Amino acid sequence: MGIQDEVKKRKTFAIISHPDAGKTTMTEKLLLFGNLIRSAGTVKGKKSGKFATSDWMEIEKQRGISVTSSVMNFEYMGHKVNILDTPGHEDFSEDTYRTLTAVDSVVMIIDATKGIEAQTIKLFKVCKMRGIPIFTFINKLDREGREPLDLLDQIEEVLEIETYPMNYPVGMGKRFLGIYDRYHKQFVKYNGNEDESYIPFDELDNGDYTSLTENPTYQESMGEIELLNEAGDQFSIDRVLEGEQTPVFFGSALAPFGVQTFFDTFVEMAPTPVPRRTTEEVVQPDNPDFSGFIFKIQANMNPQHRDRIAFLRVCSGKFERGMNVQLARTGKTIKLSQTQQFVASSRDTVEEAFAGDIIGIYDPGSYRIGDTLVEGKQLFEYDELPQFPPEMFQRVTAKNVMKAKQFRKGIEQLVQEGAIQLFRGYPTDSMIIGAVGQLQYEVFQYRMKNEYNVEVMLESIGERIPRWLKKDQVDPRVFDERNMLVKDREDEFLVLFKNDFALRWFIDKYPDVELIDLYEVN
Numbered sequence: 001m002g003i004q005d006e007v008k009k010r011k012t013f014a015i016i017s018h019p020d021a022g023k024t025t026m027t028e029k030l031l032l033f034g035n036l037i038r039s040a041g042t043v044k045g046k047k048s049g050k051f052a053t054s055d056w057m058e059i060e061k062q063r064g065i066s067v068t069s070s071v072m073n074f075e076y077m078g079h080k081v082n083i084l085d086t087p088g089h090e091d092f093s094e095d096t097y098r099t100l101t102a103v104d105s106v107v108m109i110i111d112a113t114k115g116i117e118a119q120t121i122k123l124f125k126v127c128k129m130r131g132i133p134i135f136t137f138i139n140k141l142d143r144e145g146r147e148p149l150d151l152l153d154q155i156e157e158v159l160e161i162e163t164y165p166m167n168y169p170v171g172m173g174k175r176f177l178g179i180y181d182r183y184h185k186q187f188v189k190y191n192g193n194e195d196e197s198y199i200p201f202d203e204l205d206n207g208d209y210t211s212l213t214e215n216p217t218y219q220e221s222m223g224e225i226e227l228l229n230e231a232g233d234q235f236s237i238d239r240v241l242e243g244e245q246t247p248v249f250f251g252s253a254l255a256p257f258g259v260q261t262f263f264d265t266f267v268e269m270a271p272t273p274v275p276r277r278t279t280e281e282v283v284q285p286d287n288p289d290f291s292g293f294i295f296k297i298q299a300n301m302n303p304q305h306r307d308r309i310a311f312l313r314v315c316s317g318k319f320e321r322g323m324n325v326q327l328a329r330t331g332k333t334i335k336l337s338q339t340q341q342f343v344a345s346s347r348d349t350v351e352e353a354f355a356g357d358i359i360g361i362y363d364p365g366s367y368r369i370g371d372t373l374v375e376g377k378q379l380f381e382y383d384e385l386p387q388f389p390p391e392m393f394q395r396v397t398a399k400n401v402m403k404a405k406q407f408r409k410g411i412e413q414l415v416q417e418g419a420i421q422l423f424r425g426y427p428t429d430s431m432i433i434g435a436v437g438q439l440q441y442e443v444f445q446y447r448m449k450n451e452y453n454v455e456v457m458l459e460s461i462g463e464r465i466p467r468w469l470k471k472d473q474v475d476p477r478v479f480d481e482r483n484m485l486v487k488d489r490e491d492e493f494l495v496l497f498k499n500d501f502a503l504r505w506f507i508d509k510y511p512d513v514e515l516i517d518l519y520e521v522n
């Protein structure tokens with residue numbers, strides 16, 4: 001197969017959701033479709049364990065299927081499916097956001113009983129900003145949830161995206177009869193624990209299904225569907241691919257019900273790898289020269305194995321094990337011989353890969369998040385990865401002042417690697433680190449001790465709101481502990497406001513000072 005044919009097979013996506021909406025359950029069901037695991041059950045005990053590893057490591061332990069499982073891939077209906085994990089729960093971190101830079105589409109799972117929740121909003125915003133197509137699955141229809149029209153309305157209002165219900169639920173919870181599949185023009189009947197059955201629309205009224213069609217729940221839903229047909233948006237695949245409209249599917253990941261219909265439609269519609277912007281030009285996925293970028297670096301938490309794995313998203317050409325590539329940042333040539341692919345059944349050595357695939361590269365400490373690797377003469381770099389707003393800030397010091405040198409070195413390297421964000425107090429020069437999730441601090445503390453032999457002390461300064469200042473507008477006299485003046489890595493000044501109230505107070509008091517928000521999501 002040529003490169004172009006390989007690229008056309010690839011569907012690389014992530015599932016985003018708020019914890020407990022059903023991401024793990026859904027992923028398990030998808031792995032069943034891919035024949036990667038034979039039986040799926042409810043994942044137990046995933047919240048235990050000091051280091052909140054990914055849910056998949058937990059599954060790995062329980063089932064003996066091995067994954068570092070940040071990435072799972074399998075063949076399905078002629079497609080090569082790559083699912084990237086977006087860690088939530090306690091291991092929500094900048095990596096979760098960065099993963100979204102490596103996918104071509106996203107599946108958003110919403111719990112029908114809760115509607116849109118905080119973490120979904122944050123992750124959704126990153127997708128919207130980047131124009132990533134979003135497919136929505138409204139889950140847990142086997143329970144009493146919110147009205148379907150309300151849920152659709154909430155998506156449109158809160159997330160500001162058009163919705164197009166590909167199917168519509170008829171009842172829910174105990175009254176759940178099935179889904180009205182507008183796209184395939186069939187009614188999918190919910191039979192409890194038994195397999196779902198399909199009734200084409202033109203057979204619905206032929207008298208064989210009166211127990212269904214005369215059910216008041218059915219009739220009520222038909223009224224709502226009519227409303228949608230008349231007043232709802234038209235389905236437009238172009239708008240879906242531009243990230244302006246989201247196809248919405250209803251179902252239950254646990255039952256499972258509606259999952260197959262959803263996934264079949266998803267793999268048909270979801271985009272294959274698209275051209276990507278670089279410092280030089282736009283690179284086509286079927287360009288013969290290999291290129292890709294690193295979106296995540298995972299350190300081994302086992303002190304016996306200090307190796308790290310850099311996760312690279314292939315963007316063009318053909319990766320072949322042992323090939324020589326150049327690290328665009330330094331121009332250095334590197335031979336890629338120790339590479340891994342992440343399959344849920346094993347951690348295989350990867351021999352070849354194409355645009356859309358994710359490979360793991362052994363990292364002796366040479367890589368940084370955002371690094372571009374290219375084959376061929378022309379060096380270029382993929383667009384820089386955005387920085388995401390830290391949600392918590394801590395002042396960090398070394399327990400032992402004699403270790404100041406290692407302390408600085410460790411912090412510098414971990415910051416470069418993208419593990420944490422560093423700010424310096426002004427004029428005190430104290431070190432303040434920012435992170436998106438608690439796990440980042442735990443990893444930071446652990447790695448400082450194990451890799452640099454420094455015990456660090458962290459002192460929380462709480463959640464803060466960062467805003468940058470123009471150089472000529474910095475007046476150190478007006479800042480204090482509430483509105484803390486700090487510098488970023490590029491020596492730009494910013495203020496860490498204690499809370500919304502402090503921010504608003506400042507804006508009132510100093511209306512001429514321009515406050516700039518540099519982060520992509522907020």
Ligand code: GDP
Pocket residue numbers: 017018019020021022023024025026042043055139140141142143251252253254255
């Ligand atoms: P995650 O945190 O998003 O990965 O969510 P999980 O997949 O672990 O699901 C959280 C809880 O919701 C678990 O107890 C699941 O069994 C349950 N759950 C997931 N999907 C469904 C569903 O469709 N219906 C019902 N009733 N429960 C579900």
